[in-house]
Each structure stands twice: as structure tokens, then as C-alpha cells.
Amino acid sequence: MSILKILYYPNRKLKQKANLVSNIDHNINKIINDMFETMYLAKGIGLAATQVNINKCIIVIDISKKHNQQLILINPKIIKRIGKIIMEEGCLSIPNISAPVIRSEKIILQSLDCYGRLFELQAESLLSVCIQHEIDHLNGLLFIDRLSLSKQNYIKNIIDHNL
Ligand SMILES: [Zn+2]
Numbered sequence: 001m002s003i004l005k006i007l008y009y010p011n012r013k014l015k016q017k018a019n020l021v022s023n024i025d026h027n028i029n030k031i032i033n034d035m036f037e038t039m040y041l042a043k044g045i046g047l048a049a050t051q052v053n054i055n056k057c058i059i060v061i062d063i064s065k066k067h068n069q070q071l072i073l074i075n076p077k078i079i080k081r082i083g084k085i086i087m088e089e090g091c092l093s094i095p096n097i098s099a100p101v102i103r104s105e106k107i108i109l110q111s112l113d114c115y116g117r118l119f120e121l122q123a124e125s126l127l128s129v130c131i132q133h134e135i136d137h138l139n140g141l142l143f144i145d146r147l148s149l150s151k152q153n154y155i156k157n158i159i160d161h162n163l
Contacts, residue, residue, distance in 0.1 A: 001033050002037070003041060004034050004053075004054075006051055007050075007052070007053055009091075009142060014051070015140040018050050018056055024115065028058070028114075031054060031058060034052075035047050035052060035058065036070060042092050044092045045062060046134045047060050047134070048134045048138055050138055051093050057074060057076070059073040059137075060072055061073070063127055071121075072113060072114050073134070074111060075112050076109050076111040076131070076135055077109060078131075079108050079110055079120075080107065081106070085102075085105035086100050089101045089143045093142065094144065094155075096162075099143070101143050102146070103128065105125070105128060107124075108121070
């Protein structure tokens with residue numbers, strides 16, 4: 001396994017839309033393993049392939065403290081949204097910044113697993129928020145893009161002054 005380099009905002013590659021995975025082979029499984037290792041090292045609970053400069057619809061998630069609840073999403077698609085929730089979000093691509101974001105509280109999604117089998121998953125609260133945050137990455141969206149313009153400008157100012 002190897003550690004992948006995480007892209008940081010405002011890298012323009014974070015704005016790219018990821019391509020669907022058409023063939024889940026050894027290479028894809030290697031990417032998944034590397035993404036988990038990279039995410040655990042960075043102390044994240046989710047990582048999208050876009051964030052490690054891989055233009056494919058792949059997400060790894062583990063919201064457990066013991067690192068024993070790995071969730072792999074390939075070509076995920078949200079098919080139902082229920083309710084609203086506001087949670088404080090951060091992002092490995094935007095270090096040291098967090099802000100409350102409005103998301104759907106419950107979601108039902110369809111995804112492929114690492115063997116290419118279609119499965120359906122219902123998620124709520126933190127897991128639901130994490131999945132929505134990571135799917136945004138695959139669409140070239142960051143959590144700060146979901147904030148009000150004044151908040152976005154405030155955060156961009158902070159980042160610019162820390163560069
Ligand atoms: Zn993120």
C-alpha cells in the first residue's frame with residue numbers, strides 16, 4: 001500500500017467531475033486500499049478519489065474510532081433524501097477550517113461494492129452527512145461551496161492569509 005498525496009484547496013483539480021468506474025479490477029482495489037491508508041493517516045472519516053487526484057467515482061469512508069467499519073462506494077447515487085440536518089463539517093482538502101452545512105438527514109443510495117455488485121444503503125446523521133460530502137467531491141463541489149457567499153468570502157480570506 002502507499003500513501004497518496006492529498007490535493008488542497010484552491011487546487012483547480014478539486015473542481016473536476018469524476019468519471020464513472022467501468023471495470024473494477026486489481027488497479028481499482030489498489031486505489032481503494034491506498035485511499036483508506038491515506039485517509040487513516042490524515043485522521044479523516046471520508047475520502048473521495050478526486051481529493052487524491054484520481055478522476056474516478058470512488059469513495060472510502062470509516063466513521064468508527066477503531067477503523068473497523070470500512071465502507072467503499074463506487075459510482076454511488078443518492079436515490080432518496082429525507083429531512084434536513086445541520087452539522088459542522090471539515091475537509092482533508094481544506095485543513096483547519098470548519099463550518100455548519102445543511103444536508104439531507106437521511107439518504108438512500110445505490111452503489112457498487114469492490115466486487116462490482118450493486119447494493120442499496122440507508123444512512124442517517126453523521127454517515128449520511130459524510131456520504132453527501134464525499135459525493136459532492138466527485139461532482140467537483142467542496143463543502144464551502146454550500147455556504148452563503150459572505151461565509152465563503154470570509155473563509156477564502158482566512159485561507160489566502162495563511163498561504
Ligand atoms: Zn472533503
